[in-house]
Amino acid sequence: MPNWASGAVSVTGRKDSALNFARRFIYEDAQRDLAKPYYFARSFAQDSWGETIEIINNLFDGVPAGTESKLNMDIEFAWSASSCLLFDNSNKIPGSITLSDACIEDNVSVEIKTEESDLGFIENITCGKDGSVTFQTQDMPVYVCPVCGSEYFIKSYMDISEFECMLCEKTGLISKEAD
Numbered sequence: 001m002p003n004w005a006s007g008a009v010s011v012t013g014r015k016d017s018a019l020n021f022a023r024r025f026i027y028e029d030a031q032r033d034l035a036k037p038y039y040f041a042r043s044f045a046q047d048s049w050g051e052t053i054e055i056i057n058n059l060f061d062g063v064p065a066g067t068e069s070k071l072n073m074d075i076e077f078a079w080s081a082s083s084c085l086l087f088d089n090s091n092k093i094p095g096s097i098t099l100s101d102a103c104i105e106d107n108v109s110v111e112i113k114t115e116e117s118d119l120g121f122i123e124n125i126t127c128g129k130d131g132s133v134t135f136q137t138q139d140m141p142v143y144v145c146p147v148c149g150s151e152y153f154i155k156s157y158m159d160i161s162e163f164e165c166m167l168c169e170k171t172g173l174i175s176k177e178a179d
């Protein structure tokens with residue numbers, strides 16, 4: 001089993017562009033036609049394809065044709081978003097495409113933030129419509145069990161006050177920098 005980098009992906013583009021881009025992720029409820037479109041390696045959408053179409057339809061409901069909107073997606077990347085999206089994986093994973101090539105083809109700009117809580121890193125990736133990529137990575141903040149001192153990386157959507165220590169089973173963590 002891989003470690004997972006949980007990604008918040010924002011896609012800015014017209015409706016047809018957003019649909020084309022969204023199709024490149026892997027969905028549990030959709031069979032992939034490897035020939036078309038080229039897809040993102042090891043990048044799993046948390047919403048189903050059916051839900052994603054509904055989200056896009058709602059997002060562009062009443063919006064004049066040709067107007068851009070911002071689509072937000074939750075994507076789980078195996079190992080890291082950078083390894084899935086920025087490297088050319090097409091030798092190992094036929095039919096895969098890089099983020100840069102996809103942004104050019106689909107005419108979208110993209111912002112991605114991920115958190116990987118096993119190794120404890122955060123990725124910030126942007127890609128413009130011209131395919132130009134920026135990539136930064138940083139350490140996740142460390143949280144500590146106040147009872148036994150065990151240390152954890154906690155994804156930002158999780159509540160540290162509800163987190164149960166895996167060693168002593170006490171609930172609630174504190175920031176390591178706080179003491």
Ligand SMILES: [Zn+2]
Binds near residue numbers: 149
């Ligand atoms: Zn503990």
